[in-house]
Structures are given as C-alpha cells and as structure tokens.
Amino acid sequence: xxxxxxxxxxxxxxxxxxxxxxGFHDTANAMATTISTGALKPKxxxxxxxxLNLVGAFxxxxxxxxxxxxxxxxxxxxxxxxxxxxxxxxxxxxxxWLVGLPSSSSHALMGGLVGAAVASAGIGAVNGSVVVTKVLxxxxxxxxxxxxxxxxxxxxxxxxxxxxxxxxxxxxxxxGQIASAGLVSLAHGTNDAQKTMGIITLALxxxxxxxxxxxxxxxxxxxxxxxxxxxxxxxxxxxxxxxGKGLTDLQPQQGFAAQTSxxxxxxxxxxxxxxxxxxxxxxxxxxxAGLGRKGGVVRWSTATRMFVAWGLTLPAxxxxxxGAxxxxxxxxxxxxxxxxxxxxxxxxxxxxSRRQVVDHHNVNExxxxxxxxxxxxxxxxxxxxxxxxxxxxxxxxxxxTIPAPAHTPGETPAAAAPAV
Amino acid sequence: xKIDWAALGTVFGVSLSATVALVTLxxxxxxxxxxxxxxxxxxxxxxxxxxxxxxxxxxxAAAVAYGIYLIVA
Numbered sequence: 001x002x003x004x005x006x007x008x009x010x011x012x013x014x015x016x017x018x019x020x021x022x023g024f025h026d027t028a029n030a031m032a033t034t035i036s037t038g039a040l041k042p043k044x045x046x047x048x049x050x051x052l053n054l055v056g057a058f059x060x061x062x063x064x065x066x067x068x069x070x071x072x073x074x075x076x077x078x079x080x081x082x083x084x085x086x087x088x089x090x091x092x093x094x095x096x097w098l099v100g101l102p103s104s105s106s107h108a109l110m111g112g113l114v115g116a117a118v119a120s121a122g123i124g125a126v127n128g129s130v131v132v133t134k135v136l137x138x139x140x141x142x143x144x145x146x147x148x149x150x151x152x153x154x155x156x157x158x159x160x161x162x163x164x165x166x167x168x169x170x171x172x173x174x175x176g177q178i179a180s181a182g183l184v185s186l187a188h189g190t191n192d193a194q195k196t197m198g199i200i201t202l203a204l205x206x207x208x209x210x211x212x213x214x215x216x217x218x219x220x221x222x223x224x225x226x227x228x229x230x231x232x233x234x235x236x237x238x239x240x241x242x243x244g245k246g247l248t249d250l251q252p253q254q255g256f257a258a259q260t261s262x263x264x265x266x267x268x269x270x271x272x273x274x275x276x277x278x279x280x281x282x283x284x285x286x287x288x289a290g291l292g293r294k295g296g297v298v299r300w301s302t303a304t305r306m307f308v309a310w311g312l313t314l315p316a317x318x319x320x321x322x323g324a325x326x327x328x329x330x331x332x333x334x335x336x337x338x339x340x341x342x343x344x345x346x347x348x349x350x351x352x353s354r355r356q357v358v359d360h361h362n363v364n365e366x367x368x369x370x371x372x373x374x375x376x377x378x379x380x381x382x383x384x385x386x387x388x389x390x391x392x393x394x395x396x397x398x399x400x401t402i403p404a405p406a407h408t409p410g411e412t413p414a415a416a417a418p419a420v
Numbered sequence: 421x422k423i424d425w426a427a428l429g430t431v432f433g434v435s436l437s438a439t440v441a442l443v444t445l446x447x448x449x450x451x452x453x454x455x456x457x458x459x460x461x462x463x464x465x466x467x468x469x470x471x472x473x474x475x476x477x478x479x480x481a482a483a484v485a486y487g488i489y490l491i492v493a
Binding site: 056059129132133137141145146148149150152153156157160161163164165167168169172173176179180183186187190256257260261263264265267268269270271272274276 | 422423424427428430431432434435436438439440442443444446447448449450451453454457458480484487488490491492
C-alpha cells in the first residue's frame with residue numbers, strides 16, 4: 001500500500017508537469033499571431049491566455065476522458081502504464097519545444113499511452129482503427145480545413161477592406177484578433193486541463209484511491225487548472241516565434257483571418273463530434289493566411305519540419321512510453337530509474353535551451369541564422385530509428401540535442417548521466 | 421474501420437462558412453466605420469454606414485458569445 005501511494009504521488013506530480021508543458025507548448029496556438037502582428041504585447045498576451053486557460057479549466061463539469069476512452073482498454077490499467085505514458089509525452093513536448101516546433105500535446109499523450117499499453121499488455125491492448133480515426137485522419141484534416149478557411153478569409157479581408165484607412169483597420173483587426181485568441185485560449189483550458197484531470201482521476205482509480213466512475217476531486221481540478229495556466233504564462237516563446245514569424249509573415253488582416261478560422265474549426269469540431277487537434281488547426285490556419293495574401297509566402301522548409309514532427313509525435317512518444325514501461329517492470333528500482341531519467345532529461349533539455357534564450361524580448365525576431373542548425377541536427381538525429389531499450393531511446397533523444405553549437409563541457413555529463 | 425466522413429464534412433463546411441461569414445461581416449463593419457470617420461473628418465455624417473458597421477460588430481459579438489456558450493455547455 002505504501003508503495004502504491006508513493007507511485008501514485010509520482011504519477012500525479014508527473015501529470016501536473018505534463019499539464020504544465022501542455023500549457024507552454026500550446027500558448028502559441030492562441031497567441032502566436034496576436035503577438036507577431038503586435039495586437040498585444042507579448043507579456044500581456046500570455047497573461048491573458050493564462051487567465052482564460054484557468055477560467056476554462058473550471059468552466060466545464062464534464063470530465064474529458066477522451067484520452068483513454070476507446071484507445072486502450074481501460075480495464076486493468078496500472079499506474080505504471082500511466083506514468084510511462086506521461087514520461088513519453090513530457091519528453092516529446094520538451095524536445096519539440098527545444099527545436100521550436102508546434103506539435104500536438106494530445107498526440108504525444110496518446111502515443112505514450114499506446115506505447116506503454118503495448119509494452120504492458122501486448123499489441124492487443126491497442127485499438128488500431130481508433131488510432132487511425134482519432135489520430136491520423138484528424139491530423140491530416142485539421143490543417144487542411146483550417147488552412148482553406150483561413151486562406152479564403154484572408155482573401156476576403158484584402159478584397160473588401162482594400163480602401164479602408166489604416167487607423168480604423170489597425171484598431172479593428174486588433175480587437176478582432178484579441179477576441180478570437182481569447183476564444184481559443186478558453187477552449188484550450190476547457191479541453192486540455194480536463195485531459196489532465198481525466199488522467200489523474202484515472203490514476204487514482206487505477207491505484208485504488210478512488211472508486212471507479214468517480215468525478216475528479218476538487219484539488220485535482222484546481223491543481224490542473226493552475227498548472228496549465230502557469231505553463232501558459234511562462235510561454236513557449238520558441239514555438240510562438242515559429243508559428244508567428246517562422247511559417248510566414250503575417251499582417252494584422254491575416255492574423256485576424258487565421259485566428260478566426262482556428263477558433264471556428266476548434267469549436268465546430270468539438271461541438272460536432274469530430275475532434276481535431278488545436279495545434280494542427282492553428283498551424284494550418286497560419287499557413288492558409290500566408291497563402292491568402294497576394295505575394296504572401298509560406299516557408300515550406302519550416303512547414304515540412306513541422307509536418308515531420310507531427311508524424312513522429314505518436315511513434316516517438318510511444319517508444320519512450322514503451323521503454324519506460326519495460327524498465328519499470330523490474331520493480332521499484334525501475335521506477336526510480338525512470339524518474340531519474342525523466343528529471344535528468346528535462347534538466348538537460350532546459351540547460352541546452354539556455355544557450356539560445358528565446359523570451360518575450362526577442363520573440364518577434366526571426367532567428368534565421370541560428371535556428372536551422374539546431375533544428376536540422378535534432379530532427380535528423382531523431383529520425384534515426386532508436387533501438388529498443390529505454391537507455392538507447394534516451395541516448396538517441398539526447399544525442400539529438402547535444403551536437404548543437406557551442407559545446408560546453410559541463411553540460412555533456414549532465415545530459416549523458418540519466419541515460420546510464 | 422469506420423471513418424465518419426459525414427461528421428468530417430460537416431465540420432469542414434461549418435468551419436469554412438462560419439469563418440468566411442464572420443470575417444466578411446467584420447471587414448464590412450470596419451469598412452463602414454472607416455467611411456463614417458472619413459465623413460466626419462469632412463464635417464459631414466454617414467449615419468447609415470455607422471449603424472451598418474455597428475450591426476455587423478453586434479453579429480460578430482453574438483458569434484463570440486455563442487462560442488463561449490459552446491465551450492461552457
């Protein structure tokens with residue numbers, strides 16, 4: 001019992017950490033265009049998004065169990081499996097943040113769950129057709145739907161608003177962008193904070209601390225809401241830069257078109273029952289807006305890297321999840337090893353990120369001269385199929401980030417240590 | 421494997437029409453305001469343009485309110 005309680009505690013903390021990474025990973029979805037077009041100051045934008053995320057977390061009473069429902073068999077799911085899934089999801093979120101690419105936190109979490117479930121109960125534990133209908137098709141459809149809508153909307157703004165004086169239009173588009181960005185933030189808080197609440201509740205049920213079918217306790221709702229809001233406020237500036245400046249150059253009209261399209265797609269899909277990823281919808285909307293202006297360009301090299309990251313999200317998180325589950329089968333030692341590995345990797349990624357700090361001061365500067373090096377090496381190394389064990393997976397992931405320029409001797413041991 | 425093409429198609433259609441309709445309304449509102457401001461700077465008034473603009477913005481605000489309703493419900 002003692003052992004289960006400790007493990008449960010670790011799982012809950014890890015779930016909150018995932019919630020936090022989810023927050024700062026997805027700030028870009030709501031606020032990237034608002035920041036890059038100058039509608040809001042960077043700090044104001046993330047603060048507003050954080051508050052709306054927090055409000056959103058409390059607004060809906062419906063528990064989002066979508067993450068686990070149907071994808072893996074819920075029966076007999078162990079806290080270890082959830083923990084392994086979270087480890088995979090957190091590492092993928094941090095790695096994509098480091099290289100500044102938007103990717104779906106939900107897909108990372110699903111990938112981790114799939115991997116951990118397969119390692120724990122065999123391939124039969126995963127419902128393959130659900131993976132296709134809930135993950136693959138939405139991943140392809142979301143950017144297309146949002147992109148087409150946003151492209152047409154951007155065309156409309158340029159056609160109809162051609163002879164509007166600058167002052168009125170600047171004020172108007174600013175208000176429009178803030179309203180639609182607020183809707184996206186609110187929807188994000190309701191959706192994604194709920195997912196973490198669902199995960200924690202699932203872990204509590206799996207560990208025997210809650211009766212099956214219970215609603216999430218109040219402390220779970222409060223802590224999940226706070227974790228996602230804090231993550232949002234700290235802001236994933238690297239991803240914001242990619243989405244706001246890296247994919248295309250946005251004018252206020254385009255920013256407004258993109259944000260409105262993203263908000264419509266997210267609300268329509270969640271209401272009509274064909275769930276589409278927020279990240280994919282927002283990225284697609286930004287690209288569509290880029291194409292909607294005459295002479296507008298989309299930087300397809302950045303877009304391609306993003307698509308590659310989307311494709312890798314599920315398998316990469318699944319591999320780490322499976323590896324973690326495999327190691328944890330050795331018992332307490334394995335759980336300790338995975339925990340050390342997770343903390344070490346997070347620390348290593350954070351240390352590497354300090355070499356080129358991106359924050360609210362330089363979020364709107366394009367880092368064309370520095371970004372490709374890190375991104376290209378990292379993506380290239382990640383694409384190499386990692387070997388089966390956690391240690392090898394860890395190695396591949398860390399190698400991906402170590403060959404960055406400016407080799408500091410002090411950081412290499414820190415990065416290599418957890419892989420042992 | 422069952423892919424719900426109908427749901428996907430509906431999402432596509434609804435998102436597309438909602439986006440384009442809202443953006444069109446909003447831009448028309450901005451155009452109206454701009455006309456009004458141009459008229460006042462010349463000393464005249466453009467009441468029709470101004471009321472039209474406010475009507476457009478009101479519909480947009482209603483859409484945002486409906487969006488919040490959808491999130492909460």
